[in-house]
Amino acid sequence: MPTRLHDLAPDHFEVASRRVMARCEELARVTATPGEIERVYLSPEHARVNRLAAEWMREVGMTTRQDAAGNQVGRLGGADLPALMIGSHLDTVPDAGRFDGIVGVLMALEVVRILRPRIDAFPFAIEVVAFSDEEGTRFGKALLGSSAVAGSWNDEWWTLEDADGTTLRQAFLEFGLDPGRIGEAARRPDELVGYLEAHIEQGPELDRRGESLAVVSSIASARRFQLSIEGEARHAGGTPYDVRHDALLGASEAALAVERICRAEHHIIGTVGQLEAFPGAVNIIPGEARMSVDLRGEFDGARDRVWDEIERELYAIMGRRGLRWRAHEIHNAPAVLCAPLLQDVVRQGIVSTLPRGADAPASIFSRAGHDGMAIGAITDVGMLFLRNPDGISHHPDESVSAGDVALGIRALTESVLHLAAEPA
Known part of the structure; x- marks a missing residue:
């Protein structure tokens, strides 16, 4: 299997990046609070972004479904194959930035767009997952969506209440989900070959180093x-x-x-x-x-x-x-160590974006939590960080450049190709 993207036009990744940035703006307009960005679990805004994500998944040839926990899932590839899961989350904190989580979902869709013509040669399918509740803003418990996928749902959570006194169970019913079917969101380890996530760094290390991308070594x-x-x-x-x-x-x-x-x-x-x-x-x-x-x-x-x-x-x-x-x-x-193989393919993906003779990509420990903390219970996890100017996150000034997103899309795509070329 080829592990480089020689057949793409030079501006392909720039076009993909502009699409990602435009869609980040489109999702920013889906908010419960005018003048700010706020989307919480099992809200009307959650339903709206899931519909948008499903539309974009179908656009790149994926079959789509909303799982029993409200995560939006798209799949490309053979039904009998295990899947490489790529994704992040679409929920936010109050008065959020535009990119935390969101950019990772949209970059994953661009990877699928690029790799779709090659998918029949892959030893795995590709799934893009837009997790529904990484932040825990509404019910005070983070990683609800990814915990359901990991099969680690705790029935004690059903009595959690939001600020208005609505329980998690009530919110499920009002959203159109059946609490009794939550177990159907769980995935088995043999169904997956790994999980990759691109995310803005929620700190200033890459910015201080003057570098665009980094390999994540572990999640705090x-x-x-x-x-x-x-x-x-x-x-x-x-x-x-x-x-x-x-x-x-x-x-x-x-x-x-x-x-x-x-x-x-x-x-x-x-x-x-x-x-x-x-x-x-x-x-x-x-x-x-x-x-x-x-x-x-x-x-x-x-x-x-x-x-x-x-x-x-x-x-x-x-x-x-x-x-x-x-x-x-x-x-x-607990801390989640990124799998050595996935660190290696991400590193190779980043190297493909660097000039010949450049220093090795940075390896950074993530001080912020991510859905990979839950997903690590059922499959190997790898992550790619993108530079975030001044490291500001969970704030309207959160930022990432279109140029770094273009490099990130290329690196993530190359990472998937390198993984596909690995011996079984």
Whole structure:
């Protein structure tokens, strides 16, 4: 099988890139919040982007279906063959950028467009998957769509509620899905040969290196906690400092401790993204504070050691201030190492875009989570990063250049060709 794309016009990838960028703009207009981009799981906006994705899948010759979890799937190739899955997600955080997840789905469709004339020679089919709920914005649980595909759905999730009190089960029914059939979304390992995903880097490393593309070595392990800190609410004017038990000050000191401890550790990132004080009046000492802690690391063991250190520091802080505290773990995901073979084919794909004699492509550990964290339970995972100027993501200023997208489409296509040429 040929592993290079010599027969394509020189501007082929630029044309494909312009189509991807235009469709990112088209999807950005599908939003629940005027003036911002917001698409959450099992919403009318979710249904609309699935219809668009299905239309674009059929345009490149794929058969399409919406699976039992609301993921949109397209397939090209023999029905009796295992599939190489390529994709990303179409849901967003509130006030999102245009490219996180979305660009990976649209690039996958361009890979199919290029490879369609060759598909009969492939030892596998190609499936493009637009996952439905990577971000976890609506129900507070990330990776719902890919977890269903991985066969790791937890029935306890059915009682999760959104901000309006709608349960996940109710939302399934209102969307037209049958909760009793969720198991039908699951794929068997023997049905797949691997999973590839192109994604913008959600950090500045490629931009700082002045490079367009990178091989992803692994996806971060993650743990998330909700902390509740209890003190005593009293009058702000009448209570001396020596008898105060200010829950907000305890939480603030804890937040600084998270930063200090994590900054001292290599490849561990800690973030306090939520902090609330109660009762929340200007003239009352906060009697309760609630905060989140998000921990990510390249390796599970280092991440867990950092949490143990944070726990020890929290006991010390709360003890000094006469406060009580408790932590509830709401998310725990192990690190996912990208498969050596898929790292290798992605690396070869990137090399095809570089001038002769250029340095080897960068290899970057992903500090952000991706659907591959769930899919890694059933098949090998590989990822390609695209440069994101200044590393801004989960924000309207998130960006990627059309030139880098063109290089990414070529690299991803070459990666698939190299994989197809590998001995079975």
